Amino acid sequence: MSRLLARFSVRYPTFHLNVALDVPMAGITAIFGPSGSGKTTLLRCLAGLEQTPDGFMQFDEDLWQDTAKGLCRPLHKRPIGYVFQEPRLFPHYSVRSNLLYGYNRISPEERRISIERVIDILGIGHLLDRRTHNLSGGEQQRVAIGRALLTSPKLLLMDEPLASLDMQRKQELLPFIRRLHEELHIPVMYVSHAIAEILQLADRIILLKEGHVAGTGPLNEVLTSLEFRGNFGSHRVGGVLDAHVANHEPQYGLTQLDFKGQALFVPFQPVAVGQPMRIHILSSDVSLVIGRTDSPTSVLNILDAMIVEIREINHASVDVLLDIGAPLVASITRKSLMNLGLKPGNRVFAYIKAVALNEELVE
Amino acid sequence: MGALTDLDLSALWVSVRLATMTVLVLLIVGTPLAWWLAHTKSRLRPIVEAAVALPIVLPPTVLGFYLLVALGPYGPLGRFANLSLAFTFTGLVIASVFYSMPFVIQPLQSAFEAVGKAPLEAAWSLRASKLDAFLTVISPIALRGFISAIVLGFAHTMGEFGVVLMVGGSIPGETRVLSTTIFEHVEVMEYTQAHAISAFMLIFSFVVLLAVYIINRRFPIHVS
Numbered sequence: 001m002s003r004l005l006a007r008f009s010v011r012y013p014t015f016h017l018n019v020a021l022d023v024p025m026a027g028i029t030a031i032f033g034p035s036g037s038g039k040t041t042l043l044r045c046l047a048g049l050e051q052t053p054d055g056f057m058q059f060d061e062d063l064w065q066d067t068a069k070g071l072c073r074p075l076h077k078r079p080i081g082y083v084f085q086e087p088r089l090f091p092h093y094s095v096r097s098n099l100l101y102g103y104n105r106i107s108p109e110e111r112r113i114s115i116e117r118v119i120d121i122l123g124i125g126h127l128l129d130r131r132t133h134n135l136s137g138g139e140q141q142r143v144a145i146g147r148a149l150l151t152s153p154k155l156l157l158m159d160e161p162l163a164s165l166d167m168q169r170k171q172e173l174l175p176f177i178r179r180l181h182e183e184l185h186i187p188v189m190y191v192s193h194a195i196a197e198i199l200q201l202a203d204r205i206i207l208l209k210e211g212h213v214a215g216t217g218p219l220n221e222v223l224t225s226l227e228f229r230g231n232f233g234s235h236r237v238g239g240v241l242d243a244h245v246a247n248h249e250p251q252y253g254l255t256q257l258d259f260k261g262q263a264l265f266v267p268f269q270p271v272a273v274g275q276p277m278r279i280h281i282l283s284s285d286v287s288l289v290i291g292r293t294d295s296p297t298s299v300l301n302i303l304d305a306m307i308v309e310i311r312e313i314n315h316a317s318v319d320v321l322l323d324i325g326a327p328l329v330a331s332i333t334r335k336s337l338m339n340l341g342l343k344p345g346n347r348v349f350a351y352i353k354a355v356a357l358n359e360e361l362v363e
Numbered sequence: 364m365g366a367l368t369d370l371d372l373s374a375l376w377v378s379v380r381l382a383t384m385t386v387l388v389l390l391i392v393g394t395p396l397a398w399w400l401a402h403t404k405s406r407l408r409p410i411v412e413a414a415v416a417l418p419i420v421l422p423p424t425v426l427g428f429y430l431l432v433a434l435g436p437y438g439p440l441g442r443f444a445n446l447s448l449a450f451t452f453t454g455l456v457i458a459s460v461f462y463s464m465p466f467v468i469q470p471l472q473s474a475f476e477a478v479g480k481a482p483l484e485a486a487w488s489l490r491a492s493k494l495d496a497f498l499t500v501i502s503p504i505a506l507r508g509f510i511s512a513i514v515l516g517f518a519h520t521m522g523e524f525g526v527v528l529m530v531g532g533s534i535p536g537e538t539r540v541l542s543t544t545i546f547e548h549v550e551v552m553e554y555t556q557a558h559a560i561s562a563f564m565l566i567f568s569f570v571v572l573l574a575v576y577i578i579n580r581r582f583p584i585h586v587s
Contacts, residue, residue: 049484075487076496082488088481092503101499102489151490 001026002154002187007056008045017041017211025059025155025187027203028177030219032192034232038211039191040085043159046189047082048075059155079110081148081156081186085163087140089132095143096128102151112152113184121179122146138169142176149180156180156188162197174200199240199280207232224327226311229319238283239328245275260325265300266355279355286330287351288320290340301352303328307344310337322350371556373536374544381452381540382520385459389467389516390509392460397471398497402480416465423462423525430458430530450532455540458530459520467516474508475501507582511575518571522564 002025010017017038023029031039044050046057048065055072057065062079065072075082089098103115119125122142127135135143141161148156161177162170178201181188192198198205198219205222207215215227220240222228246258250268257264257277264279271277288305305322313319318337320330330350342348400412418426433440434448434457441447448454478501486496502509524542531538533547541560548557 047488049487074492075484076490076492080488082485084481084485086481088485090482090485090500090504101486101491105490105495147489 002060004046004155005056005058006046007054008042008052009054010041010045010050010052012041015211017045019208019211019213021206021213021216023204023206023216025189028181028188028190028201029204029206030190030192030198030202031206031208032195032198032202032232033208033214035193037208039193039208040159041211042208043157043189043191047080047157048072048078049082062154079152079154081151081153083141083145083148083156083158083161085160087132087137087144089135089140089143089147091132093132094128095124095130095132095135098132098143099124099128099147099150102147106151110152113149115150117184118146118149121183122176136169137165138172141165141169141173145176145180149184149186153186156186158188158190160191160193162192162194170197177201195237199237200278220326224321224329229311229313229329236282236284238281238286238330239324239326240278240280241326241328242276242278245269245271245273245277247273259303262303262325263301264303264352264355281328281352281355283319283329283331285353286322286328287353288330288332288336288340288342289349289351290342290346291349297351299351299353301355303350303352305348305350307342307346307348309344310342322348324350368556370535370539371541371544371560374539374541377452377536377538378521378540378542381455381459382517384456385463385520386467386513386516388456388460389464390513393464393467393512394471397468398475400468400472401475415468418462419465423523424529426462427458427526427529430454430461430526434458434530449530450534450538452531452537455527455531455538458526459523462523462526463516463519466519467512470508470511470515471505474505474511477508478504507578510578510582514571514575514578518568522568 004021004023004025006019006021008017008019015036015038019042031042033039041050045052045055052065053067055065055067063071064078090101093101099115099118103111119128122145124139124142124146127139127143132140132143145161158177162173165173174197177188177190180186190201202219204217205219206213207222207228209231214231215222215225217225223237224239241259241264243257243259243264245255246263247256248254248268249256253268254265255267255269255271257266257279266279269277303324305324305328307320308323308327309321311319311321313331316334317331318334320332320337320342322328322330328350400408431449432438434454435441436447440457441449448457482500482504483496486500487493491499522542524546527538527540528543528546531540533539533543539547541564545557545560545564548554548560
C-alpha cells in the first residue's frame with residue numbers, strides 16, 4: 001500500500017495552513033471540511049502548485065519536496081493526475097487531442113493505462129472528434145478526468161470535480177469516479193465539502209478545519225468520532241456500512257444485504273447477489289432495545305450491538321457509540337438512557353427504522 | 364503609384380524592414396515581460412507598467428533626444444557597440460523598440476490576463492514544462508492578443524516620425540522612412556508625392572485598425 005507523508009506550513013492573508021499528514025494511500029481518500037478550511041490549498045500544495053516556503057512531501061519512496069534541502073520537483077515531473085473544479089479543457093483542441101495531450105508527453109514505457117480503457121470506463125467514445133465547448137458540463141469533466149488518467153498517474157488528485165455540476169450530472173459522474181478507482185487501482189485524493197459525495201466514494205477521510213488536520217482514518221471511524229460529530233455539522237449520519245447483496249425478495253420489493261453475518265433489508269436493488277453495496281444509517285433512525293422482546297415488531301432490521309461509549313451532546317440527547325462489527329452511532333434522549341440504564345459494555349439490539357442507500361444522494 | 368520616385372520606394376522598403384524588425388524584437392522581449400506584468404504580484408508592477416506606457420504620452424522629441432544621446436558615440440549603447448548607432452538603421456530599430464513597446468506589450472498583457480493561469484496549471488499537470496505549456500496552450504488561446512500586438516506594433520512603427528527624425532536623420536536608403544519622406548517632399552513643395560504617400564499611410568492605418576477591431580470581435584478569448 002502506498003504511503004503519503006506531507007508537511008506544509010504556509011501563511012496566507014486570511015488563514016494559516018499548517019498540516020502534517022502520514023496516511024496510507026489506497027482507494028479514495030476524501031479531504032473534507034467546511035468552505036475556507038484549506039482543502040483546495042492543501043491539494044494544491046500536494047501537487048506543488050502553491051509556493052510553500054516550508055514544505056515536505058513524500059509519496060512512497062519518491063521524495064517530491066523538501067524545502068529544508070531546497071528540493072521541490074515541479075508538477076510536470078511528478079506522476080500526479082490533477083482534476084480541477086472546472087474542467088479546464090483546452091478550447092483550441094478536439095476532445096481527442098485533449099485526451100492525448102498528457103499521454104503524448106510520457107514515455108511509452110510509462111503508459112500503463114490505455115486510451116481504449118479510459119474511453120470505455122468514462123463512456124466518451126462518441127465525443128472524440130467534438131470540440132470541447134459544445135460538450136455538457138458532465139461530459140467536459142469526464143474528458144478532464146480521462147486526460148489526467150492517460151498520464152498513468154501514481155496518484156490522482158481531484159478538487160471538487162462535481163461542484164460545478166447539477167444534481168443529475170453529479171449522479172452520472174459518481175459511478176465513473178468509483179469505477180476508475182476500482183478498475184485502475186490508482187489512489188485518489190478527493191476534495192469535497194459535500195458529505196453525500198464522501199459517503200458514496202470515500203474509503204478514508206482527512207478532516208480539515210481552519211487550516212489544520214482535525215482527524216484522519218477510515219471513513220466510518222471518522223464519521224462516528226466525537227471530533228467529527230461535534231464539529232462538522234453533519235452529525236445526522238450514524239454510520240456507513242459496506243455490505244453485500246445476499247438475496248432478493250421481489251414479492252416484497254426488497255433486497256436482503258449481508259453485513260458481517262447480519263441481515264439488512266433495503267428497497268429492491270437491481271444488483272447481482274454477491275455484489276458490494278454501501279449503505280448509510282442516520283443516527284436518529286437507530287433505536288436501542290435491551291433483550292429482544294417477544295412482541296412482534298414492524299422493524300425488519302435488528303442488529304446485535306455492544307455499547308462502546310456514551311457521549312453527552314446536549315441537555316436532552318446523547319450519542320451512543322455502538323459496535324455492530326463496525327462503529328454506528330445512535331442518537332437517543334437522555335431520558336431513554338436513564339430509563340434503560342445503559343452503560344458501556346452492555347449488549348443491546350439496534351432497531352434500524354430506515355436504511356439509506358448511498359446512491360440516493362442527499363445533500 | 365506613378366507619382367512615387369525610386370527614393371520613395373526605397374523609403375517604403377526601409378519602413379517595412381524597420382517595422383518588421385521592431386515587431387520581432389518586441390515579441391521576443393515583450394512576451395515574457397507582458398506575461399510577468401499579467402501575473403506578478405510584485406510591487407514593481409505599476410512602475411514597470413508606467414514605464415512601458417511612457418511613449419504614448421511623451422513627446423517623440425523627448426524620447427528621441429534621450430535615445431540620440433544614448434545611441435551616440437559617448438552614450439551607453441554607443442559605447443557598448445563601440446561605434447555610434449545614431450543615424451544608422453540599427454539605431455533606428457532600437458529607438459522604435461522603445462517607441463512602439465506599449466503597442467505590443469499592452470495587447471499581450473490583457474490577453475494573458477484574460478487567459479489566466481488555469482490552462483497553464485492544467486498543462487503542467489499533464490506533464491508539459493512551462494515553456495511547452497506556454498507554446499502549446501497559452502499562445503493559441505491568446506492568439507488574438509498576439510495578432511493585435513503584431514498589427515499595432517507594425518503599424519505604429521510605420522507611422523512614427525519625430526523619434527525617427529531625431530535618431531535616424533533621414534538618410535536615403537538607410538534611415539529615410541515613409542513618414543520622413545512626406546516631410547522632405549513638403550519642404551520642397553512636392554505636394555503630389557506628399558499626397559500620394561499621405562493617402563497611402565491614411566488608408567494603410569485605417570485598414571490595420573479595422574482589422575484589429577474585427578479580430579477582437581470575431582475571436583474572443585475562450586477559457587473553459
